[in-house]
Ligand code: B12
């Protein structure tokens with residue numbers, strides 16, 4: 001079959017935009033191609049296409065199948081793409097975290113969808129196309145959401161090495177940027193899937209709790225291939241928990257050093273999963289930044305979030321990161337239930353005290369698919385965040401939305417309107433070739449700060 005996989009255009013062209021590769025679609029493309037389908041991939045978001053151009057491209061391609069991906073807060077964009085594409089396409093399939101979290105509700109949200117894929121989609125999508133080609137009679141294969149049929153969950157792949165590598169040859173690789181990269185030539189990669197922790201705000205519907213990791217040799221082979229074939233020189237490891245198993249990180253670093261792969265990288269870690277020796281090895285092997293889910297300086301909030309770390313583990317991890325010569329990024333949640341303005345300000349101050357190089361401030365959102373959703377979805381107010389463009393977050397908090405928005409503004413401006421972070425960001429934007437993205441983010445940020453003032 002002729003399959004078009006598409007990441008639709010931006011909802012709003014004034015939004016800052018994060019043109020990072022659509023890795024999930026690239027995995028799906030590789031799997032479909034290996035099964036003999038003719039696959040094209042359009043990343044209208046990264047290419048800055050208008051909606052008119054997107055519709056014209058779909059109408060010209062007239063594919064048998066259109067595959068889209070969605071996260072819940074931006075699910076309306078995929079629905080708009082499906083509606084626009086409907087007259088020009090046979091089967092329209094939605095995959096990703098949104099259909100996995102909400103299931104058959106996607107058919108009520110958007111009548112243009114014919115089917116959905118729940119969970120990791122590489123095997124399921126091939127089975128779905130076979131079922132569809134055979135007339136869609138009888139029960140759909142496991143993992144497929146179809147109208148009038150109950151979902152039978154699919155078993156996710158246990159051995160990740162049997163999956164075809166992402167079809168990066170179908171991506172507009174030169175269009176990808178990342179603000180904190182230290183060099184141009186940006187790519188992303190996943191070396192493990194799943195996470196055994198149970199943080200209440202995190203949607204693990206796709207990857208699940210069973211941690212499955214790829215061996216070091218396979219990971220470094222892919223990195224070398226990205227460097228050789230696509231000019232990638234800085235990689236974000238998007239694993240939920242890159243540092244979960246210390247010995248695996250050591251193996252990856254040693255393999256990178258042994259083979260001399262010239263790629264710098266950033267990964268996500270937990271403050272309880274690093275030490276100075278490991279961080280120094282990571283630095284030697286090309287790591288430049290480690291992002292940590294610090295979340296809060298309030299022990300009661302960490303307990304509510306079921307983060308399974310203590311407040312005093314963060315300063316130690318950030319100090320070790322600094323001593324190893326690495327930059328640190330702290331993910332922070334402000335205004336969780338139980339927090340008043342003083343508690344929020346304690347966390348804001350904490351970010352300065354631990355010496356974080358970058359901070360990403362958020363509010364607490366109860367997404368479907370998270371343990372928090374069932375408990376808290378009834379009392380959410382809307383709060384805007386400067387990095388979200390026109391997206392507002394349905395935030396769970398005891399603070400009134402306006403008060404929390406004010407504290408969020410205080411946090412962002414207090415942290416970033418200082419010479420050091422501004423200079424560091426400017427330096428990274430130049431080094432990574434992301435000046436355009438940085439300017440757009442700065443403008444969106446300025447509009448937000450001005451509107452909120
Ligand atoms: C990288 C990342 C991003 C990147 C880019 C995502 C992208 N374009 O691919 C950035 C930084 C931009 C981002 C932003 C956001 N993100 Co994000 N992100 C991730 C992260 C860390 C990794 C995604 C990834 O590459 N996974 C690896 C690939 C292989 O998995 P995958 O994408 O899920 O794809 C598989 C399946 O979903 C399925 N599939 C996916 N698409 C399709 C399509 C078809 C046709 C089929 C058949 C199957 C299929 O098959 C794939 C292969 O198995 C995940 C966490 C995670 N572990 O997945 C969060 C995650 C996806 N993000 C999340 C959220 C909430 C957001 C934001 C909405 C946050 C916000 N601001 O409120 C924003 C959205 C901003 C925007 N305007 O789009 C949530 C989504 C939860 C939900 N229910 O929707 C996640 C799951 C984090 C979490 N644990 O809560 N994100």
Ligand code: SF4
Nearest residue numbers: 195197198199202240
């Ligand atoms: S927030 Fe991180 S550590 Fe917690 S469950 Fe999600 S992926 Fe795992």
